[in-house]
Amino acid sequence: MISAFANTWKVAELRERIIYMLVMIVIVRLGVHITLPGIDASVVDQYMKEQAAKGGSDNGMLDTMATIxxxxxxxxxxxxxxxxxxxxxxxxxxxxxxxxxPKLAKLSREDGGRQKINQYTRFxxxxxxxxQGGLLANQLSTNPGSLPFxxxxxxxxxxxxxxxxSFxxxxxxxxxTGTLLLMWIGDQMxxxxxxxxxxxxxxxxxxSALPASLALLWKSLISGGTPAGAAFVVFLFAFLIFVIAATISITQAQRRIxxxxxxxVVGRKQYGGQTQYLPLKLNYANVMPIIFATAILGIPTVIISQLFPTASWGLTLSSILAGNSxxxxVIAGVMIFFFSYxxxxxxxxxxxxxxxLKRSGGYIPGVRPGEPTAKFLDFTMTRLTFAGAVFLTIIFALPFVVSQMPLxxxxxxxxxxxTQFFGGTSLLIMVGVILDIMRQVETQLLQRNYDGFLRQGKLKGAVDRRNKQLAARSSNNMIYLLLVVAVFFLLGVVALILEN
Structure with a gap:
């Protein structure tokens, strides 16, 4: 595996893609820290420092979703x-x-239909x-304290x-404009x-939230000098490795039909007769049920905080749906099951x-083609969905369980x-993205006869010569990108010096 990481830099195309991706990531993080016009950045900065001194806010799931x-x-x-x-x-x-x-479904299957649907998505x-931007601007103008953050x-x-x-x-x-720029950057990446x-x-x-989380963990359990707290930190890291391994296994699990x-027989050639497999993923819905559940449960809290900020029943309902209750x-677990199905x-x-399958001459052994096959697939997917929903519910509740362990x-x-890194939306998204990147990188390496992460290839001299020729061709676009990053870095250093 270590050699696979080293080989990624030997392939000119992979190296340029990785550098391009890193440059785009730098631009994305810079955009987060550019304050919007009309906002007093000193007030926001002071408020964030006070919240950090308190040990974080108590918004629970709302803070997690906003960070994601x-x-x-x-x-x-x-x-x-x-x-x-x-x-x-x-x-x-x-x-x-x-x-x-049906019209959109038909459009998605036509030539050029996906491009049309992408245009609709952008509109x-x-x-x-x-x-969302208008509501946020109005709330900041009239009553910013009613916003959960x-x-x-x-x-x-x-x-x-x-x-x-005007503001x-x-x-x-x-x-x-910032959202559209971010969407364009995603397409370019x-x-x-x-x-x-x-x-x-x-x-x-x-x-990006990991360094602050580690600092908060150190402040909460280690800086106090409690031996039990230090031992618990070691347990947390071991438990995190176990959770990540289990999540990877279940994410990749599938039932192969x-x-x-x-x-x-066509002329002198024989076609068919071979056995293939239809993979049905255990977690077919992926992270979508959790996103739906948290988004819907977050709506009442925001509405109550704006329309009924002092009502006793509103405060009670907000405490129930606060994300740390x-x-x-319990409510989110029921909703996750519903949205999974x-x-x-x-x-x-x-x-x-x-x-x-019937049109292509395929059939499932022991099952008649047509309607019986559809019923068999539906029954199989129903059982898999139940197991996937149980997995999603456990992963969703893990951050809360881990947060209560110090008691x-x-x-x-x-x-x-x-605790957001121990489960929920954060862990599922990170695991899925990293697995996808590793699969794409491994495919590129194996195509060029390099060793993959798990599978082995053959390293040939011809491949080395070809990659050296590609590396010799300078990429002007990459040079321009690096110059842009260097300029932003210098501006950041100058701003930091002037601030101090």
Missing amino acids: FSGGGLQQLGLFALGIMPYISASILMQLMSAVM ITIIIALV FNGIEAVGAVVPNPGF IAIFTLTVV TENGIGNGTSMIITVNII AIQYAKR PWFY FWVATMFQPSEIAEN LFGENPLDQAI
């Missing part, structure tokens, strides 16, 4: 405050509409970003020194980098698969900023 999709841009009111969430929402909406609307993204910020100062229509218009236009660009941006946003094709995980019922079409030896519960 905006990378801290929402809490810092940066250029990428909305993050990639409007595009994710539009993509999910188009997927669901394609599954239930919907702009609409969602305009609505800025509770009590009025005591620090005015977030918007000059509120008004709302400029703020909304800028934040929508997909085309010129490695893996899916949008998923990579989300993964980078998640990993044997498909037998009938023999056909046991009832929240809903997603599979919407996206998995056993009748269509059975019809395609066993008299310590305070851990902040969710620390």
Whole structure:
């Protein structure tokens, strides 16, 4: 495996793709820290420092979801405050509409249909970003303290020194532009980098919270000098390795249905007769049920905080759905089961698969073609979905369980900023993206007869000569990108010197 990582730099194309991806990641992280126009950056910075001194906020799942999709841009009111969430929402909406609307389903199967659906997705993204950006601007102008991420910020100062229509218009236009820029960067990373660009941006946003989480863990359990706390940190790292290994295993688990094709004789050649396999993933819905459940449960909390901030029943309901309450995980677990079956019922079409098998002369041994095959596939996927829903529920509840473990030896519960890496949406997204990148890199290595991560290839001298020739060809675009990063780095150093 170590040699596989070393070989990635020997392949000119892979090396350029990796460098391009790293440059785009730097640009994404820079955009998070560029304050939006009309915002007093000193007030936001002071508020963030006070929250960090307290040991984090108590928003629970809301902070986790904001970190995943905006990378801290929402809490810092940066250029990428909305993050990639409007595009994710539009993509999910188009997927669901394609599954239930015959015209869109037919369009997705036509030549050039996917390009048309991508255009519709981008139009919907702009609409969602305009609505979210306008609401955020209005709330910052009138009552910023009602936002979950800025509770009590009025005591620090005015977030918007000059509120008004001009601020709302400029703020909304800028934040929508930031979302579109982030969407374009994701497309460029997909085309010129490695893996899916949008998923990579989300993964980078998640990993960006890791240093602060480690510092908070050190402050919570080790800096106090408690031997039990230090031993618990060792246990947490061992448990994290176990959880990651289990998540990888279950994510890749699948039920392989044997498909037998009938023999056909055309002229002097015989076709068919071989056995292939139809893979059915254990976790077919992936992370979507968790995203649906947390998004829906977060809506009542936001509405209550804005419309009924002082009502007793509203405070009680908000505490139940706060993301750090046991009832929240009970309700979310039920919703995860529902959305797991809903997603599979919407996206998995056993009748269509059975019809395609029948047309191509394929059949499942022991099962009649046509309707019996569709029923068999539906029954099999139903059982797999139940196991996948149980897995998603356990993964979703793990951060809360880990946060309560310090109570066993008299310590305070851990902040969710620390435990988010032990499960939930963060872990599933990171595992999926890293596995996808490793598969693509391994494919590139094996195509060039290099050793892969798990499989072995043959290293040939001709391959070395070809890669040396490719490496000799200078890439002007890569040089320009590195110059841009160098300029941004120098500007950051100058700003840091002036600030001090």
